[in-house]
Amino acid sequence: MSEVKPIVKNPNPVLRQKAKLVPPKKISEEEFTEIIGNMKSTLNATPNGIGLAAPQIGHSWRIFIVKIPEYEGVFINPEIMDIGKRTTLLEEGCLSVTDTYGPVARPKTIKIKALNEQGLPFKVRAKGLLARVIQHEIDHLDGTLFIDKAEKTYRVERQNQITGNE
Numbered sequence: 001m002s003e004v005k006p007i008v009k010n011p012n013p014v015l016r017q018k019a020k021l022v023p024p025k026k027i028s029e030e031e032f033t034e035i036i037g038n039m040k041s042t043l044n045a046t047p048n049g050i051g052l053a054a055p056q057i058g059h060s061w062r063i064f065i066v067k068i069p070e071y072e073g074v075f076i077n078p079e080i081m082d083i084g085k086r087t088t089l090l091e092e093g094c095l096s097v098t099d100t101y102g103p104v105a106r107p108k109t110i111k112i113k114a115l116n117e118q119g120l121p122f123k124v125r126a127k128g129l130l131a132r133v134i135q136h137e138i139d140h141l142d143g144t145l146f147i148d149k150a151e152k153t154y155r156v157e158r159q160n161q162i163t164g165n166e
């Protein structure tokens with residue numbers, strides 16, 4: 001049974017830990033199917049959330065999920081294979097950093113490999129919003145928050161997690 005979990009907020013120390021690799025043989029075990037199910041339920045319950053990393057519900061494992069119109073998926077043990085040289089500045093926010101936004105420069109494109117929920121490897125070459133979300137979520141797995149990289153931050157009370165266009 002999947003549950004909606006409270007989202008861990010900054011400055012909870014779990015957000016600053018380097019998350020552990022998931023043992024591939026354990027991906028199909030209940031511990032991980034439950035974490036992933038809870039991540040999906042939690043993100044689905046967040047109207048404008050577009051990505052969620054396991055530390056954001058308190059689990060220091062290298063898992064994140066993405067849910068945007070053009071892509072939905074689960075990424076386990078992601079590894080960056082290639083990252084573009086050209087960067088773009090785009091406003092970000094984070095479900096773990098309440099009402100705070102700011103422009104972050106990141107590469108426009110990224111290629112990563114990861115394991116899916118069945119423990120099978122896959123690769124994604126991403127640009128645009130997907131590349132942005134993937135980089136934001138991988139940062140979570142390394143204990144980095146967007147506020148560490150933002151050129152500036154400001155407080156705005158609204159719901160969007162990430163907005164803007166290239």
Ligand SMILES: [Zn+2]
Binds near residue numbers: 093094096136
């Ligand atoms: Zn975030």
